[in-house]
Amino acid sequence: MQTLSGSSRPDQTGADTTETGRTFAGVGVSPGRIIGSILLMPQAVSEPVAGERLAERTSSDEASAALRAAAKAVQVDLGHRAVGASGAGREVLEATALMANDPMLIKAAVKLITNGVSAERAIWEAAASVAEMLHNLGGYMAERATDVLDVRRRIVAELRGVPAPGIPYSDTPFILVGEDLAPADTATLDPAKVLALVTSSGGPQSHTAIIARALGLPAVVAAVGVDGLSDGTQVFVDGAAGTILVDPGADEVALAQAWEKTAAALATFDGTGRLKDGHLVPLLSNVGGAKDAVAAAAAGAQGVGLLRTEFCFLERDTEPSLAEQVEAYRGVFDAFPGKKVVVRTLDAGADKPLPFLTDASEANPALGVRGYRTDFTSPGVLERQLEAIAQAADGTEAQVWVMAPMISTAEEAEHFAGLCTVAGLTTPGVMVEVPSAALTAASILEHVDFVSLGTNDLTQYAMAADRQLGPLAALNTPWQPAVLQLIRLTVAGSRDEGHDKPVGVCGEAAADPALAVVLVGLGVSTLSMTARALSAVGAVLASVTLPEAQQLAALALTAHSATDARRLVREKLSVLDDLGP
Ligand code: PEP
Numbered sequence: 001m002q003t004l005s006g007s008s009r010p011d012q013t014g015a016d017t018t019e020t021g022r023t024f025a026g027v028g029v030s031p032g033r034i035i036g037s038i039l040l041m042p043q044a045v046s047e048p049v050a051g052e053r054l055a056e057r058t059s060s061d062e063a064s065a066a067l068r069a070a071a072k073a074v075q076v077d078l079g080h081r082a083v084g085a086s087g088a089g090r091e092v093l094e095a096t097a098l099m100a101n102d103p104m105l106i107k108a109a110v111k112l113i114t115n116g117v118s119a120e121r122a123i124w125e126a127a128a129s130v131a132e133m134l135h136n137l138g139g140y141m142a143e144r145a146t147d148v149l150d151v152r153r154r155i156v157a158e159l160r161g162v163p164a165p166g167i168p169y170s171d172t173p174f175i176l177v178g179e180d181l182a183p184a185d186t187a188t189l190d191p192a193k194v195l196a197l198v199t200s201s202g203g204p205q206s207h208t209a210i211i212a213r214a215l216g217l218p219a220v221v222a223a224v225g226v227d228g229l230s231d232g233t234q235v236f237v238d239g240a241a242g243t244i245l246v247d248p249g250a251d252e253v254a255l256a257q258a259w260e261k262t263a264a265a266l267a268t269f270d271g272t273g274r275l276k277d278g279h280l281v282p283l284l285s286n287v288g289g290a291k292d293a294v295a296a297a298a299a300g301a302q303g304v305g306l307l308r309t310e311f312c313f314l315e316r317d318t319e320p321s322l323a324e325q326v327e328a329y330r331g332v333f334d335a336f337p338g339k340k341v342v343v344r345t346l347d348a349g350a351d352k353p354l355p356f357l358t359d360a361s362e363a364n365p366a367l368g369v370r371g372y373r374t375d376f377t378s379p380g381v382l383e384r385q386l387e388a389i390a391q392a393a394d395g396t397e398a399q400v401w402v403m404a405p406m407i408s409t410a411e412e413a414e415h416f417a418g419l420c421t422v423a424g425l426t427t428p429g430v431m432v433e434v435p436s437a438a439l440t441a442a443s444i445l446e447h448v449d450f451v452s453l454g455t456n457d458l459t460q461y462a463m464a465a466d467r468q469l470g471p472l473a474a475l476n477t478p479w480q481p482a483v484l485q486l487i488r489l490t491v492a493g494s495r496d497e498g499h500d501k502p503v504g505v506c507g508e509a510a511a512d513p514a515l516a517v518v519l520v521g522l523g524v525s526t527l528s529m530t531a532r533a534l535s536a537v538g539a540v541l542a543s544v545t546l547p548e549a550q551q552l553a554a555l556a557l558t559a560h561s562a563t564d565a566r567r568l569v570r571e572k573l574s575v576l577d578d579l580g581p
C-alpha cells in the first residue's frame, strides 16, 4: 500500500510527523471511525545472547545492583498499573508485580552474575529455571510460570533502557499503532483503553485483523509509514476506508459521532441466523477460550464453530497437562449447553509458535510443520489432546465436534478420524485450508463427518501470499475468484458419492457480511465468526433469499478480480451501506 500525502510530500518513513492533514492509506479490516491520540507499540525484547559475559569494566557487584534496581523499577511500574486496573486484570498485574522482585528469582540471577554472566543474560536464564520449576509444581503455581517469563522481558528492557514490551500503558484511551500484533499481545489488550488498531504491516487475515474484529475495534493494517508517527499525535482512523488522517478537523469529528450511532444500532443479534425466505444458516462463534465463549453466548452465538485451542496455551514452553487442558476446554463447553462446539486441535506453527511443538528455525514456517503436521514430529501430543477433549466433553451438555487444522490429504483425514475414534470422540472433521484439501474434499469426506473452510489460510496458500505481509494485502483476500472457486469445489465434493456432509466456514470471510451472503450462495451451511460480527452478518443475510444469494455467488465467482467481485456484490446489497468493509 502507498503512503499518501495530504498537505505534505509522500515518504516511506513517516519521519515528518507534524503536518496537519497528512493521510496514510492501508487496508481497512474492521469498520468504525474514531478520533484519538496514538501510542506506539514498543519493539519486542530480544533474548540476550547465550554466553554473554559481564562488560569488561563492570564488576559483578555493580551488575547485581543494576539488576536489583531494574527489578524494583519493574515491580513499581506493574504495581502502579495494578492500581489503575480492575477485576482479573488487576489480580494478574499484582501477581506479576510481586514476581518481578521475587527473592528466589533475583538470588538465582545474582549467583549467575557472580560467575561472570551479564545481568541481562543472568535474569533471562534464572527466569527460565524458575518458570520450569513452577511449571513442574502444576496447578496454580504452573500458571505463574508465564508471569516469570513476562517479568524477565520487562527487566531486560529496563536494563537496556528501552520501553517495556507489550501493549503500552496509559491512564487514558489511545489508538494503538505498531508494526503488527502477536496473538499473545491480546491477553494484555484492554478494549476499554484501546480505541483502534493501526499497523504498518500485516494483511486482512493477519492476527491483528482477527483481534480487532473480535474486540469490535476499528482497524487498519498495511498502512506503510504510520509507525513513524510520534506518541500523542491526534489522528482520525476510518476502519472502513482504511485511512488514517493526522490532526483531524470538524468533518472527521462529525463522521466519528455518526459512527457511534451506527455501532449502537448494530449491537444485537436475535440468536437465529436465517435468510429472508427462512432458510436457516446457523451463526456460530470463533473463540480462544472460556472467556470468549461466555461473551459469544451472551451475543447470541448458536454454538462455537472454531475453538482455537492453541490460544489457551500461547507462550507455554511445555505441553499443558491433561488436567489443564480439560479445564480449559470444559469452560467453553459449559458456555454452550445443548449447542455445537467445534474444537480444533492445536494449530501451532507459523505465526502461532508453541515452543513445545514447533521449530523456530524453520526456513518457511507457513509451509512447514504446523497444525496437524506437528503429529509427524511430536507424536503423542495430539492423542493426549484428544483424550483431554473427550474427558472435558464427558458430563457436559455441549455437542462436541473435533477437527484438525492443515489437513492436505485424505490419508491424513483418515488417520485423524482413527485417533478420534480411539479417544471416543464421535464427530471428527477437518479444516480445509490447503488447496489440495479443497480439491479432494470428496475423498476426505469419506473419512470424516464435516469440513470447515479456513479461508484465511486457504487464501494465503491459493494465492501464494503470506497472510502476514502488508505489501501482499491486495492478493490476500477471500474475494479472490480463485479462492471462491476452491470453496465451490469443496461444497461440490461434500455432495459427491451420495453423501451430503456439512461444510462450514470459520475463516474471517464469514465475518464479512457481503461475503457471508456469497458463501451461503455457494452452499456453505454454517458460518463461524467473532461474536462482534454476528449482528451485522445476521442483518445482511436476513435481507436476501437463497436464490438471490446464489445469484450473487455466481456474480462473484465469474468476476475478473477480487475488487470487482466485492464491488459487484456490494452494489446489490444496499443494506450494507453503513457497515464498512
Ligand atoms: C483459517 O486459516 O481461516 C483459520 C480459521 O485458522 P487460523 O486463522 O487460526 O489460522
Ligand code: MG
Binding pocket: 405, 433, 454, 456, 457
Ligand atoms: Mg488456519
